[in-house]
Amino acid sequence: xxxxxxxxxxxxxxxxxxxxxxxxxxxPEPACAEPAREPGSAPRRLASATAAESDAGPDAAVHPExxxxxxxxxxxxxxxxxxxxxxxPGRALxxxxxxxxxxxxxxxxxxxxxxxxxxxxxxxxLSCGKVEAGRVRCPYHGWLYDxxxxxxxxxxxxxxxxxxxxxxxxxxxVREQQGYVYVRLAPPGDLAPDAAALEPYRYPRLGEPxxxxxxxxxxxxxxxxxxxxxxxxxxxxxxxxRGIFRVERQQPIRATIRRTERGSVHVEYAGEDSNLGWxxxxxxxxxxxxxxxxxxxxPNVTEVEYVFSPGKSLFIISQAVPEEDGxxxxxxxxxxxxxxxxxxxxxxxxxxxxxxxxxxxxIDQDVEVVRxxxxxxxxxxxxxxxTAADAIQVLVESIAAELRAGRDPRRLPPRTAELTFRV
Ligand code: FES
Ligand SMILES: [Fe+2]
Numbered sequence: 001x002x003x004x005x006x007x008x009x010x011x012x013x014x015x016x017x018x019x020x021x022x023x024x025x026x027x028p029e030p031a032c033a034e035p036a037r038e039p040g041s042a043p044r045r046l047a048s049a050t051a052a053e054s055d056a057g058p059d060a061a062v063h064p065e066x067x068x069x070x071x072x073x074x075x076x077x078x079x080x081x082x083x084x085x086x087x088x089p090g091r092a093l094x095x096x097x098x099x100x101x102x103x104x105x106x107x108x109x110x111x112x113x114x115x116x117x118x119x120x121x122x123x124x125x126l127s128c129g130k131v132e133a134g135r136v137r138c139p140y141h142g143w144l145y146d147x148x149x150x151x152x153x154x155x156x157x158x159x160x161x162x163x164x165x166x167x168x169x170x171x172x173x174v175r176e177q178q179g180y181v182y183v184r185l186a187p188p189g190d191l192a193p194d195a196a197a198l199e200p201y202r203y204p205r206l207g208e209p210x211x212x213x214x215x216x217x218x219x220x221x222x223x224x225x226x227x228x229x230x231x232x233x234x235x236x237x238x239x240x241x242r243g244i245f246r247v248e249r250q251q252p253i254r255a256t257i258r259r260t261e262r263g264s265v266h267v268e269y270a271g272e273d274s275n276l277g278w279x280x281x282x283x284x285x286x287x288x289x290x291x292x293x294x295x296x297x298x299p300n301v302t303e304v305e306y307v308f309s310p311g312k313s314l315f316i317i318s319q320a321v322p323e324e325d326g327x328x329x330x331x332x333x334x335x336x337x338x339x340x341x342x343x344x345x346x347x348x349x350x351x352x353x354x355x356x357x358x359x360x361x362x363i364d365q366d367v368e369v370v371r372x373x374x375x376x377x378x379x380x381x382x383x384x385x386x387t388a389a390d391a392i393q394v395l396v397e398s399i400a401a402e403l404r405a406g407r408d409p410r411r412l413p414p415r416t417a418e419l420t421f422r423v
Contacts, residue, residue: 072408074098075186076195077299079321080331083215084179087112092136094127096323100185102172103127105147108134112181113147116170120151126169145169178203179215180331194408201301205315205335212342214334214356218363222374224300224320224328225400229393230366231302231318232267232294234423240365244358250422257417259395263298263409267392283338284308296396299403311339316359326374334359389421 101117103126124140144153149171291307402409
């Protein structure tokens with residue numbers, strides 16, 4: 001994904017303790033037993049697959065979109081495959097990213113590796129195998145693969161074994177930073193230079209003094225972009241999260257919206273005072289004006305930033321990762337700095353539990369409403385009649401539409417809009 005606003009050149013600072021990701025309401029994990037899927041439904045490719053791909057052979061079928069010279073493929077972006085702590089050394093893990101079944105494991109140097117989850121012998125899933133000294137052994141007949149996908153031992157061949165290049169499993173580019181393992185599905189040699197230069201999302205605030213982090217992972221039924229716009233949709237909050245996170249007051253809020261040439265949408269709100277429902281007593285006991293900014297960064301990142309007062313801020317950052325069959329994993333990082341409340345560890349122990357519990361409650365409500373929406377869209381198709389307040393969603397969807405078409409949204413002209421709506 002692009003690094004939308006002047007990505008920091010410095011290496012990531014990890015001074016902020018990274019609490020283990022907690023997966024709530026995640027549903028069936030796509031482990032070796034069963035990929036995430038509704039009971040009885042047949043596996044199918046992602047909706048973004050095009051008709052042309054079916055003629056392109058089995059590997060191309062999953063990842064067809066244009067690479068070099070053909071705009072910008074979603075497979076050129078870096079997608080979260082798992083949280084770092086979900087992948088301890090010596091263990092293989094299956095994850096599904098955009099229809100690709102991945103066997104993740106750590107190599108001899110501890111760095112993560114991602115192979116297509118298909119043994120080249122007779123196609124057992126490698127993620128069900130054992131990891132031995134940084135190499136994964138197929139659970140069926142014991143072929144041994146290194147992190148590059150090369151077969152380095154075939155027990156049935158014994159000492160006569162010699163490496164054969166065409167037996168290699170497909171390996172994907174992997175990066176690990178800021179507590180996440182990212183994977184890029186497009187073969188590096190196929191990427192145009194500006195696609196190859198895309199970097200994994202870089203979390204702001206992480207490692208800065210006073211900032212702490214709570215992480216959640218949830219599985220949605222629904223489209224990645226619908227989930228992303230839900231994250232930055234203000235007008236749903238008094239209805240979906242009534243009493244937890246805003247109550248309806250018909251208060252006018254002004255918004256300045258900007259679509260940039262970086263494939264991002266920025267929104268700056270003005271006139272918003274404390275209307276934080278249940279959270280208000282804690283986040284903004286004085287009830288004064290608050291700063292609120294929302295950002296979308298292509299293809300799947302949303303940021304919601306609140307500054308309640310100097311030194312008291314909340315940054316909610318989400319990355320939506322399509323699996324398959326309409327399942328999408330949402331990784332949510334709640335970055336916060338609440339002055340003395342978060343600085344003093346015993347008090348922060350309480351604070352982070354409140355944030356985790358309330359954050360999860362809000363997400364549970366979003367999971368439900370997005371599922372309802374997905375069911376209606378699946379039945380009748382997508383036909384939206386937007387209000388002025390939906391300009392944010394419309395601009396995000398304009399970026400998503402370019403990506404679905406294989407075009408680079410960075411070529412869209414910048415757009416700015418000022419609007420007022422009521423919450
Ligand atoms: S299927 Fe993997 S070793 Fe036979
Ligand atoms: Fe919501």
